[in-house]
Amino acid sequence: MSIRDIIEGKNEWRAHVARVKALPQDYQIVYKEIQKYLFKVGPVELTExxxxLxxxxxxxxxxxxxxKSVLEMTGNDVAAFCDELIKDSKTYANIYQESVDQDVHKAMKKVTDKK
Structure with missing residues (x-):
């Protein structure tokens, strides 16, 4: 990634943030919660x-x-709205689940190998 790409990315993000700030207050609140949710469990690929967003x-x-009110757009269950948006994407939650499954299988294999 070049310096130019970084600067362009920053400029795009600033423009994005300006658009969010121009939204009505209730939309801003829900957007920020969606953003937090997606950053925690959302798509692995930053471009996605x-x-x-x-x-x-x-x-x-x-x-x-x-x-329209913001909840008319998302429904009352905003987390479910987010989950629907990312249902076909590989998420951090998927990676963690795979890691847990692998750890359990490794541990179980060690137990069965000792028998």
Whole structure:
């Protein structure tokens, strides 16, 4: 990644943040919770995350422009809304689950090998 790519990425992120700040307060609150949720469990690929967040802002801008409440856009279960958005993506939760499964299988193999 070149310096130019980094600078362009920062500029894009600043523009994204400005769009979020232009949303009504209720939309901003829900967006920030979605962002936190997705950063914890969301897609492994950063490029997917950037496009996903931009798409959420697009959706929220449309909803706000049409006078809808933010929960009309997401539903009351915002975590389920997020899960639906990332259902086909490899997530950090998937990686952790795979790690736990591998650790259990290794431990069980050691136990059965001793018998």
């Amino acid at each position: 995350m950037t496009g996903l 931009s798409g959420i802002v697009d959706l929220f801008e449309e909803g706000a422009a049409s006078g």
